[in-house]
Amino acid sequence: MSVPTDPPILALENVGKVYPGAVPTRALEGVTFSVRAGEFVAIVGASGSGKTTLLNLLGLLDSPSEGRIALDGRDVTGLWPAEAARLRRDRMGFIFQFHYLLPEFSALENVLMPCRLAGDGRDLREEGRVRALFARVGLTPKLDRRPDQLSGGEQQRVAILRALANDPRVILADEPTGNLDSRNAAEVFGLLREITREAQRTVIMVTHDRDLAAKTDRVITLRDGRMESDTAVGG
Amino acid sequence: MAIRSFALAVAVRQLAHNRGQTLLSIGVVAMSVTLIIFTSSLIRGVQVRLVNTITDSIPHVRIMPLERQPEVLWDRADAGDAVVRVGTVPKLEQRVRKIEGWQPWLERISALQPHDLTALTASIEGTVVIARESKRLSARLVGVVPEVYNRIIDLQQNLVAGRYFGLNGGEAVIGLKLATDLGVRVGNRVSLRSEEGITTSVTIAGIYETGFGSVDGGLVVVPVRDAQSLLGIGNAITGFGLKVRDVFAAERIAGELRQQLPFKVESWMQDNERTLSGLRAQSGSSQMIIFFTTASSGLAIAALMVMSVTGKYREIGILKAMGATAGQILRVFTLQGAILSLLGAALGSGAAFALLRWLGGLQTISPTTGRASELFPIVMTFGNFFLGNGLALAAGLAASLYPAWRASRVNPIEVIRGQ
Ligand SMILES: Nc1ncnc2c1ncn2[C@@H]1O[C@H](COP(=O)(O)OP(=O)(O)O)[C@@H](O)[C@H]1O
Ligand SMILES: [Mg+2]
Numbered sequence: 001m002s003v004p005t006d007p008p009i010l011a012l013e014n015v016g017k018v019y020p021g022a023v024p025t026r027a028l029e030g031v032t033f034s035v036r037a038g039e040f041v042a043i044v045g046a047s048g049s050g051k052t053t054l055l056n057l058l059g060l061l062d063s064p065s066e067g068r069i070a071l072d073g074r075d076v077t078g079l080w081p082a083e084a085a086r087l088r089r090d091r092m093g094f095i096f097q098f099h100y101l102l103p104e105f106s107a108l109e110n111v112l113m114p115c116r117l118a119g120d121g122r123d124l125r126e127e128g129r130v131r132a133l134f135a136r137v138g139l140t141p142k143l144d145r146r147p148d149q150l151s152g153g154e155q156q157r158v159a160i161l162r163a164l165a166n167d168p169r170v171i172l173a174d175e176p177t178g179n180l181d182s183r184n185a186a187e188v189f190g191l192l193r194e195i196t197r198e199a200q201r202t203v204i205m206v207t208h209d210r211d212l213a214a215k216t217d218r219v220i221t222l223r224d225g226r227m228e229s230d231t232a233v234g235g
Numbered sequence: 236m237a238i239r240s241f242a243l244a245v246a247v248r249q250l251a252h253n254r255g256q257t258l259l260s261i262g263v264v265a266m267s268v269t270l271i272i273f274t275s276s277l278i279r280g281v282q283v284r285l286v287n288t289i290t291d292s293i294p295h296v297r298i299m300p301l302e303r304q305p306e307v308l309w310d311r312a313d314a315g316d317a318v319v320r321v322g323t324v325p326k327l328e329q330r331v332r333k334i335e336g337w338q339p340w341l342e343r344i345s346a347l348q349p350h351d352l353t354a355l356t357a358s359i360e361g362t363v364v365i366a367r368e369s370k371r372l373s374a375r376l377v378g379v380v381p382e383v384y385n386r387i388i389d390l391q392q393n394l395v396a397g398r399y400f401g402l403n404g405g406e407a408v409i410g411l412k413l414a415t416d417l418g419v420r421v422g423n424r425v426s427l428r429s430e431e432g433i434t435t436s437v438t439i440a441g442i443y444e445t446g447f448g449s450v451d452g453g454l455v456v457v458p459v460r461d462a463q464s465l466l467g468i469g470n471a472i473t474g475f476g477l478k479v480r481d482v483f484a485a486e487r488i489a490g491e492l493r494q495q496l497p498f499k500v501e502s503w504m505q506d507n508e509r510t511l512s513g514l515r516a517q518s519g520s521s522q523m524i525i526f527f528t529t530a531s532s533g534l535a536i537a538a539l540m541v542m543s544v545t546g547k548y549r550e551i552g553i554l555k556a557m558g559a560t561a562g563q564i565l566r567v568f569t570l571q572g573a574i575l576s577l578l579g580a581a582l583g584s585g586a587a588f589a590l591l592r593w594l595g596g597l598q599t600i601s602p603t604t605g606r607a608s609e610l611f612p613i614v615m616t617f618g619n620f621f622l623g624n625g626l627a628l629a630a631g632l633a634a635s636l637y638p639a640w641r642a643s644r645v646n647p648i649e650v651i652r653g654q
Contacts, residue, residue, distance in 0.1 A: 059556070082562075087558075088557065094553075094556050113241075162557075174651065
């Protein structure tokens with residue numbers, strides 16, 4: 001593992017998470033690592049090992065019970081909800097196991113939705129770039145289709161474009177290929193890998209798929225909420 | 236894309252997408268708006284019709300000389316010397332109360348109420364006995380200038396025989412019932428005898444039928460001069476009669492005049508307090524109907540929107556994960572409430588307008604008089620439409636607040652974990 005020279009885009013220091021309840025559940029403990037801009041990181045581990053919890057903390061959807069998280073050198077632990085929402089909108093892209101496209105909007109409109117959320121005319125400015133992304137993934141003929149008129153693989157590719165629409169610094173993906181057959185999974189992963197490499201974007205991807213994990217830059221393995229290993233891969 | 240705002244775009248798109256639910260909501264609002272406008276227009280119409288049957292045949296406000304108050308003996312300056320005989324009752328002179336030199340008062344009154352006044356006449360009224368051969372009946376005598384008095388009560392339109400406008404001295408006009416009771420026709424002569432003991436003979440020039448019992452059966456209309464001589468009041472009059480635009484304002488106007496004039500001022504409302512309290516109860520029940528209609532349409536919208544929010548739980552969670560704020564989500568659903576109520580209100584207003592126009596045109600023929608009149612007394616006012624639309628919009632917005640609040644509180648983590 002190389003020592004980063006630039007300030008890391010993401011840095012976690014001793015992060016822990018306990019879900020409160022009648023019987024409080026510890027989901028994460030003492031997680032410390034940092035990610036350089038442009039790195040493609042896979043997070044692997046058994047079911048219930050804390051992968052989704054970690055991704056939610058990185059995505060500012062939840063706040064840690066202990067430790068600190070810094071985004072681009074700025075401490076983002078315990079932000080106000082509206083401020084966290086703004087950072088998610090402007091700095092992050094999310095990809096989930098299911099596409100969760102809005103059924104009422106066309107593929108292009110869905111991809112532009114994060115831009116439109118900004119309400120500053122960004123969706124107009126970015127439309128050209130977004131159309132180029134559609135061309136890049138071969139979906140130009142499907143621009144105006146509704147999600148239910150697309151195949152599973154196409155839906156997930158549109159969801160990836162949506163995560164890229166705001167040109168975010170960090171892309172967080174929770175098992176983005178978990179719902180696809182292996183051929184589509186390989187294709188969608190390849191796409192994500194290529195586009196983010198070209199644009200020097202940071203990706204943190206939770207996956208069950210050891211083969212896909214082996215094609216990333218770095219694999220972090222969780223076990224019972226702790227980091228078991230953190231290994232660089234050939235890529 | 237035409238719509239720029241995130242909240243508006245999502246709101247409109249979802250409504251267009253869930254067409255069935257949208258149409259259902261609009262239908263509910265439209266129905267309640269129609270019902271509110273219809274109820275208030277009909278109740279208003281019924282009330283106006285009822286009040287008209289009372290007020291069409293009488294002045295809305297009457298102005299008369301003050302009653303002479305019996306004086307108390309010891310208040311008099313000369314009471315010290317007065318000899319009071321036990322058993323005697325001081326008596327007031329019996330004479331017609333009259334207003335002398337009344338023209339300046341007429342001008343003063345018309346100057347006081349230029350806005351609400353629709354008619355103002357001097358009136359000369361008294362009691363007479365009308366006789367034809369052996370038949371004698373008691374009646375109310377009015378001395379009029381027909382063309383002016385017709386604005387207080389329309390006899391010209393209701394003539395069934397003879398003439399009214401251009402009534403000459405020595406002529407009288409009476410109602411059909413009185414004419415029948417006396418057995419007279421146009422051209423017959425009758426004699427009139429006042430309480431003052433003055434007698435004269437007049438020719439029946441016209442006979443009318445208004446449908447108001449007291450007018451048709453107990454009124455003798457003669458020219459001003461003839462009435463003045465019968466009552467023995469010279470050039471004086473016995474009072475003034477006023478018609479005002481808003482009959483319900485009559486008491487307020489009477490009160491204002493009372494402050495300004497040295498006369499007794501009465502409105503029709505004082506004499507009809509029972510009818511008015513009945514009308515107030517009716518207004519109260521129509522307000523209840525309107526309230527429950529508004530409330531149920533609001534609840535229906537709330538229920539439909541809660542359903543739609545529940546169905547959108549995942550999309551809302553993903554939008555929030557992508558950076559939509561709680562405020563933006565709140566706006567999506569309150570906008571939906573506003574759009575549904577606006578469309579519903581527009582549709583409901585149109586339906587109400589069409590319905591009221593149609594019902595207002597229906598006619599019924601009276602079995603006794605054979606005259607056609609409106610079956611439904613409908614009064615369409617801008618106010619009724621304003622009320623219906625205003626209530627629907629308020630209810631729709633209020634109803635959307637709870638579902639919108641629930642939507643804004645969706646936690647994206649739960650949605651993500653839900654997979
Ligand atoms: N909202 C929650 N409340 C209580 N316990 C939770 C909650 N979310 C996750 N957990 C628990 O935290 C642990 C880690 O879960 P998760 O992060 O979803 O793991 P993974 O994504 O690796 O399967 C599990 O034991 C899970 O049951
Ligand atoms: Mg998980």
